[in-house]
Amino acid sequence: MAVSANRLELLQIADAVAREKSIDRMIVIEAMQDAMEKAAKARYGSETEIRVEINPRSGETRMWRLLEIVETVEEPGRQTSLKYAKTKNPSAKIGDFLTEPLPPMEFGRIAAQSAKQVIVQKVRDAERDRMYEEYHGRIGEIVNGTVKRVEYGNVIVDLGRGEAIIRRDELIPREMYRYGDRVRAYIYDVRREQRGPQIFLSRTHPQFMAKLFMQEVPEIYDGIITIRSIARDPGSRAKIAVTSNDSSIDPVGACVGMRGSRVQAVVGELQGEKIDIIPWTDTIADLVVSALQPADVAKVVLDEQAERIEVVVPDEQLSLAIGRRGQNVRLASQLIGWDIDILTEQEESERRQKEFSERSALFMDALDVDEMVAQLLASEGFSSIEELAYIELDEIAAIQGFDEETAGELQTRAVDYLNAIEQAHDDERKALDVADELYEIPGLTAAMLVALGKDGIKTVEDFAGCAADDLVGWSERKDGEVKRFDGTLKGFPVSREEAEEMILSARLKAGWITEADLPAAQHEADAEADAEPAE
Incomplete structure (x- = not known):
């Protein structure tokens, strides 16, 4: 036809x-x-x-x-x-x-x-x-385009089969583009909007640097070397932590390249941004020492529960460790994901002396002993009355100048002091109308019940309705800075796991769950903890 x-x-x-x-x-x-x-x-x-x-x-x-x-x-x-x-x-x-x-x-x-x-x-x-489908599937890739126009500092890029935008805050500082310039950037978001799909590009995103290294370093592309973490101050300085799956390959050397050729290619694309490449290790103390380079670190103290690191440096290294406008320590903190406090050796010494004096004063006041005995206890490492009250008597008697009778008297005074404080807290608890049955939850003390009562948690049902975050607090990371939110039991040595166990005990007592539900409830709590984003 x-x-x-x-x-x-x-x-x-x-x-x-x-x-x-x-x-x-x-x-x-x-x-x-x-x-x-x-x-x-x-x-x-x-x-x-x-x-x-x-x-x-x-x-x-x-x-x-x-x-x-x-x-x-x-x-x-x-x-x-x-x-x-x-x-x-x-x-x-x-x-x-x-x-x-x-x-x-x-x-x-x-x-x-x-x-x-x-x-x-x-x-x-x-x-x-x-x-939308094409570019949404390319999120996380680097694209090349031509500058079509610049509007109020935002750069509109022609990608050939679509337009994209680099917003002003996603451009490297002091970076200027004109019509017709070639530009390379990272696709970090694609959204459906009324006027069509919007493709958002970035040159400041940490993953832009990761992708540039992947293009320059074959070992990263092949998966032999892994980039574990990146922290950037765009256009100024960056720190990148790498690890190798092959013990025969030096990850830092591979990223630097012969005479710095590989890293210089990335630096050139990022407008001269200085890049510190450090070897990644799962030992946080070693990692922070490397992350604070070029400063020398004398001592590292970790607080794992608060994810905080205290770093002691020689007096003359303080400015180097902190960096210009705090840049070095800020980038190191972002790289590791923990807060970092920098102290000089002199500041640490003064703080130790202050803590020693405070502990000595505490023992003098609580145990009614003279200054020499109090200082002797403090110098032996006792930091609280609780330690003295519940430690084995032999350990106190082993202190030079003490005998069993003296040790027994000190321990008795420590127990009496703690009982008096406990009684005072219990009286305050009753005044706050906090239920007696909360004592039946393992781990809760009178002082904790006072804190709970002040926060409006007065019954087993109130406590059962809490989450672990409500009790021990939580941290949020935004723009590289970690913000800490305190829980009701701030100041008490309660871990997240202990808080979850207390809450499960309260729910069991309140009848919300049964003994048969406990394994499943614990599994669910563990799954929620695993699902929490890295801070």
Whole structure:
């Protein structure tokens, strides 16, 4: 069968539009069908149900209307009677649709313009969907583009098959672009918006540096070397921690390259940003020593519960460790994910002396002993009355100058002092109307119950409704800075695991769960802890 010219022309137009817009040919043909349906409805009445089908091989166009078969016809343009339908199709029944072919129609100027608008809109929507799917799947990649224009400091980039934007805060400071400049950036987000998909690029994102190193260092691309962490002060300085899966390959040396060729290629792309490359280790103390380079570290003290590190440096190394405007210690903190406090050896010595004096004063006051005995206890490492009260008597008696009688007297005084404090706390608890049954939850003391009562937690049910964060607090990292939120039991040596066990005990006592639920509840708590984002 010969194909008429207008049919060929229809398919040629569909092919041309599909190629130009990089969309599926069938989407264009479906858009044409929708346009013809709209034009036909304008001719036959908007209430008429019309269907158009274009054969994608021959270009032949078929048009028909659908009439619903009903008992009583109320809308002649949409419905037909069962009696009439049976003359066309003897097997017709109520609820079916009867199809009636319609003759080909000529498009007038207005109908053609309307059809064109439908096609253009459908094609535009398909093009936007195609662009969104393409670039959404490329989040995390580096792309090259040409600067199309600069608006209020934001750079609009032509990627060839779409436009992207680098917002002013995602550009490296003092970086200037003009029309026609080539630019390389990292795709960090793609969003559907009313005016089409928006592709957001960044040159300050830490992963931009990671991808640049992946392009320059084959060992990273092959997975032999892994980038464990990156901290950046864009355009100024960066720290990157790397580790190798092959003991024969030095990760730092591989990233630096022969005479610094590899790292210099990255530095050049980042406008001269200085990059410190350090070997990653799972030992936090060793990692912080490397992260604070070029400063020398004399001592590291870890507080794992608060994820805080205290670093002692020689007096002359303080400014080097902190860095200009705190840059060195800030980047080291971001790299490790822990807060870092820098002290000089002199400051640490003064602090130790202060703590020694405070402990001595505590022992003198609580135990009613003279200064020499108090200082002797402090110098032996006792830091609290609790330690003295519950330690083995032999350990106190072993202190030079003490005997068993003296040790027993000291321990008795320590226990009496703690009992007096406990009684005072219990009186305060009662005044706050905190329930006695909270004592039955293992781990809770009178002092803790006072803190709970001041925070409005006065019954087992109140305590059962708490989360571990409510009790021990939590940390949030934003813009490289860690913000600590205190819990009700701040100041008490309660770990997150201990808090979760207390809460489970309260829920068991309150009847919210049973003994059979405990393993599942514990598993759920562990899963929530594992799912918490790294801080």
